[in-house]
Amino acid sequence: MQKYDVAIVGAGPGGLMAAWKLAEKGVSVICFDKKQEIGVPVRCAEGLGGAAFERLGIEPDPAWATWEIKGAALYSPSGKKIEVTSEETMGVVLERRIFEKWLARKAANAGAKIFVKNHVRGVERKDKGVELTVSQHGTENKFFANIVIAADGVDSIIARKMGINTTGKLIDVDSGFQYEMAGIDFEGSDRIHLYFGNKIAPRGYCWIFPKGEHEANVGIGIGGTIQETAREYLDKWIASKEGLKKGSIIHVNSGAIPVGGFLEDMTADNLVVVGDAAHQVNPVHGGGIALAMQAAQIAAGVIAEAVEKKEYSHDALKGYNKLWYDAKGNSLKKILKIRHMLEEMDDKDFESLVDKITSEDVMKLARGELATGVKVTAKLVTAPGLVKKMLKHLK
Ligand SMILES: Cc1cc2nc3c(=O)[nH]c(=O)nc-3n(C[C@H](O)[C@H](O)[C@H](O)COP(=O)(O)OP(=O)(O)OC[C@H]3O[C@@H](n4cnc5c(N)ncnc54)[C@H](O)[C@@H]3O)c2cc1C
Structure with missing residues (x-):
């Protein structure tokens, strides 16, 4: 059986950043993803705020930071507009499939082992560590790690199997649906556009995230308790916009977005939870790429120390909670109150x-x-x- 200090389940932005930073610190790390290609399928509007680059210590690369954004335009139900442009609203719309591969290369070049088409089916605590059962191209194999990082996204089951209930309540999960569109017309390709109103997007908003002058991710996020589907709302909204309905859809994607129900304790013996699995998403705009990566960096620091001391218990790992809440979690709790206000x-x-x-x-x-x-x-x-x-x- 192959043995590693750390096994990461999920090679999204959270898992890959954790793999990169742990490998840089000399920790032996393996990262599994059930998908057959890193970064694909994309389930995301691909917006990333510029401040995240500095916070995360990464330079935007023109290979994936393909469209620059200077601000945001918010629209009321009757179409009144508020423009928000400041240092903080600068950012990019990514090519996420390229971005995640870039992260994977960074992790692999630093010494992490990454496996795709590897589905982690089971995790069982054994001999002070964890035995993982992994379906590799259809064959089940066993791996051993001292610590598991559950970075397996919004549908996370790994943390649950190891004793932390990560299942979000329906009220705390948004349903997202999106078309990547080409041949469309809209004003202001240097800003993201957010459209509010209970008729078009109950408990959420419709968005246009430009990827070019006539190309954009056009999507919707609505409350998970809404009866009609996100797609039905989005289709109706697009049909009402001359500039959009004339365009072509070149990619369809959808997914759930955790927008609340934060976990107070994201650690247990041999376990740390990061990213969507830990509901580390901005509850108002649903952005979670940068937060997953920031959490992964914090987790990597705590885990590297634990590995150094050969201590894998909850006590050795729980410092991650405080570091996260001090860095971001406490402000997300306040933003959640704003969400609840908007919902009403x-x-x-x-x-x-x-x-x-x-x-x-x-x-x-x-x-x-x-x-x-x-x-x-x-x-x-x-x-x-x-x-x-x-x-x-x-x-
Ligand atoms: C429609 C939509 C639009 C969005 N738009 C934005 C946006 O514009 N900006 C932004 O910042 N965020 C956005 N988000 C949120 C963002 O996509 C997530 O917050 C982000 O992907 C979280 O990263 P993660 O690494 O935690 O999880 P994920 O990216 O979900 O990665 C989890 C990985 O785990 C793998 N996995 C799961 N279970 C297993 C298993 N048992 N074995 C092996 N592998 C497993 C999955 O295949 C997946 O690759 C959007 C989300 C949706 C749905």
Whole structure:
């Protein structure tokens, strides 16, 4: 049986970043993915904020950072627009399949072993470590690792098998559906466009993430409890937009997005959970690529120390929780309150809010600055019902 210090289940951005950073630290690491090709299929709008590059210590590479974004445009149900442009809204729309392969090369070149078309079927604690049963091209083989990283995405089962319940409640999961489109017309290819309204996207929004002047990821995220499907809503919305309905669909993808239900403890004996599996996603915009990678870097630091000390218990690994919550998790909790506030708003509330909110307020709210929301309510004297809804979540 092959033995490693760390086995990673899932070669998405979280798993690959963990593999890269652990290998750099000299830890022996193996990373399995059930897909037959890294980065494919893409289930993502591919937006990545520029600040993430600095935070993660990676340089955008023109091979995958293919379209530059300078800001965001937010639209109310009646079409009123708020433009948000600042240092913080700079970013890129990625070619994610190329980006993930780039990450995989970094990890492999640093010494990590990566296997595709390898489905981890079982994990069982044995001899102070974990025995993994892996279906490799249809043949079952056993591997041994001292620590397992569950980076197996929103449908994670690995953590659950090892004692952490990662299953999100339906209310905390969005349903995403997206077309990559070409031959479309829209204004402002240097910004992402987000369209709000309960008729077009209940408990969520429709988006256009440009990939060129006439190409974009056009998608929708709606609450997981909504009866009609995300695709039905998206098709209706596209049909209402002259510039979009004339275009061609060159790729269809869909997936669930965890938007809440954060795990307080993402560690157990021999186990660390990262990325979507740990619900490390921004609950308002659903972005999780950068967060998964940041969590992976934090986890890699804690795990490398544990391996050095040959300590694989919950006690040796639990430091990851505090480091994560200090770095990002606590601000995500505040952003979750903003999500709950938005979810309660009807279309009339959206219109009242858009009339009074500034783009600076939007930026602050997006960062989880709840006091800004409270400040905005002072301007909403003509909408007492909305004020009540907002204060319920912001105080
Ligand atoms: C429609 C949609 C649009 C999105 N748009 C954006 C966006 O624009 N920007 C952004 O930042 N985020 C976006 N996200 C969220 C983003 O895609 C995720 O947050 C991100 O992929 C999380 O990375 P991860 O490594 O945790 O998990 P994943 O990328 O899901 O990787 C998990 C991997 O684990 C593998 N796996 C699972 N189980 C096993 C097993 N038993 N054995 C072996 N392998 C296994 C899977 O094959 C997969 O490759 C979007 C999501 C959706 C659904």
